[in-house]
Amino acid sequence: MAEKKVLLIFIQADSGVDGASHLDSARVKRTLLSTMKDAAMSNIIRRAQFAIPPLSLMILSSRKVPGVNQVICDLRFDKLPLHKHWDLAGISVQTGAVKPAFELARFLHSKGIRVVLGGPYVTVFPDRCREHADALVIGEADDIWTEVQQDLLAGTLKKEYRVDNYPDLSIERQVSKSALDIKSYFTTNVVQTTRGCPYSCDFCNVHVMNGHRLRHRSIGSVVKEVENFLKEDKRIFFFLDDTINSDETYAEKLFTELIPYGISWVGQATTALGEKPKLLEAFSRSGCGALLIGIESLADGSNHAHQKFHNPAVRQSACIRNIREAGICVYGSFIYGLDGDSLEMPALLEEFIEETGVDVPGINLLRPIPGTAVFDRLASEGRLIPDPYDHDAFRFSWAQEMLYIPKSVPLKQFIPSYTDMTKRVFTVQNALKRAMRAPQLHSAVLMFNLLYVHMYGMARKDLHRQLGGLA
Ligand code: B12
Ligand code: SF4
Secondary structure: OOOEEEEEEEOOOOOHHHOOOOOOHHHOOOOHHHHHHHHHHHHHHHHHOOOOOOHHHHHHHHOOOOOEEEEEEEOOOOOOOOOOOOOEEEEEOOHHHHHHHHHHHHHHHHOOOEEEEEOHHHHHOHHHHHHHOOEEEEOOOOOHHHHHHHHHHHOOOOOEEEOOOOOOOOOOOOOOOOOOOHHHOOOOEEEOOEEOOOOOOOOOOHHHHHOOOOEEOOHHHHHHHHHHHHHHOOOOEEEOOOOOOOOHHHHHHHHHHHHHHOOOEEEEEOHHHHHOHHHHHHHHHOOEEEEEEEEEOOOHHHHHHOOOOOOOHHHHHHHHHHHHHOOOEEEEEEEEOOOOOOOOHHHHHHHHHHHHOOOEEEEEEOOOOOOOHHHHHHHHOOOEOOOOOOHHHHOOOOOOOOOEOOOOOOHHHHHHHHHHHHHHHOOHHHHHHHHHHOOOOHHHHHHHHHHHHHHHHHHHHHHHHHHHHHO
């Protein structure tokens, strides 16, 4: 039987960390120079920000079936290799990049290549995907992908593959990098130790896609993976867990076991980490350089309005200071515009960032993602600006547009209060100050802050255009 060739595709988002560009850029009048500058910056952002490979496609390509050859094409860095023959294309569909994903599916289908769609959007909205694909995979595809490949070989590809039970992560599954172009990335050491999230923040759909129960890989298997990955790539590790300190006992044991490997790593955690000295010590000694911490709002009322209860306001500041004092840089992720926020929030945010020394602040606008509880609630309250049915309108962008009406601040006041704040927070002078006082990784902190001077500047222009349209 002839070998079957499978192309696994990750889509580039229009904007955001995939390289900020103006929204609706075709309609905006710009000089040649500013267009060239923005294109160059966009390229730098794409490469310098989290230029990591998609773990989803690394996992799929590691499910080896004799007779099937799989290659990953990451459209953030690669061109579609259409000069070669492909029997099947698998596209990972993220919710904010549905339009380009469906367009690509149509195009590949027109070239005679069969298309299977999977990923977060397919899992949450399979009914909207069916007409765009030859086959759908609904849910976490770690195991079922083997069946898809076997069916491809046998010529019996089904229209739909549904994963009814979440895969048991304690079963050993090796992740290989053989389908990747390692040089394209900032690092290829991406590891996930747990899946699922016990919390229910209403703006997030991780608990919708991956469930509320935290599923663990065995510590031995994670340690072995780190050891194997180091053979091919000695660069920094990125632990992709949404909350790497969710299970404190597990995390402490894992990172204590990783100390002898001398790696450096980054990840995502909650503020609660700041109150756990032993866990902080294990993180620090195992090489943790920076953590993204979802602080969201500084007011309990706002966080609680969005079902986020695990981040009490009175403890936030001490927690952030403790994490930084342990030598770990903090990327503080905030959301302005939550229900409960007032026009006083920008001043509080600025004061908090100054007082705690957050190394890289990320001040986001609430993005109602279709499939989240907040999306449904805002739709039922008539507060979504685009038509809720039009999911393309909820594309990924970088604080560049308001997609809903804030609860207690009129939009015409809200937008300037946000843009005035980002103008004060993201300056070259503040970037230099944050880099100098960072506990470590000074040049990375400088780079992120400088990129944000550009990205938030771009976002301000887009938001002001939206504001102009409201007048
Ligand atoms: C690491 C990460 C990134 C990385 C890498 C991108 C990536 N997706 O790999 C970076 C930093 C670049 C990034 C960027 C962004 N991200 Co991000 N990211 C994550 C994070 C933390 C982990 C992703 C991951 O590797 N998960 C583990 C893998 C194994 O799970 P998975 O991707 O879901 O894949 C499984 C299934 O979905 C399925 N599957 C997936 N693809 C395919 C394809 C086929 C063919 C098949 C059959 C099956 C299949 O099988 C896989 C194995 O079980 C997730 C949160 C999360 N827990 O998933 C957010 C998340 C994916 N990101 C999100 C967002 C919003 C963004 C940005 C828009 C941020 C911004 N403002 O710019 C950009 C968009 C970039 C893009 N082009 O999509 C949202 C997406 C919401 C949604 N429903 O789509 C998430 C869910 C976070 C959240 N809390 O809501 N992100
Ligand atoms: S935002 Fe983080 S803590 Fe909240 S539900 Fe999502 S993954 Fe869990």
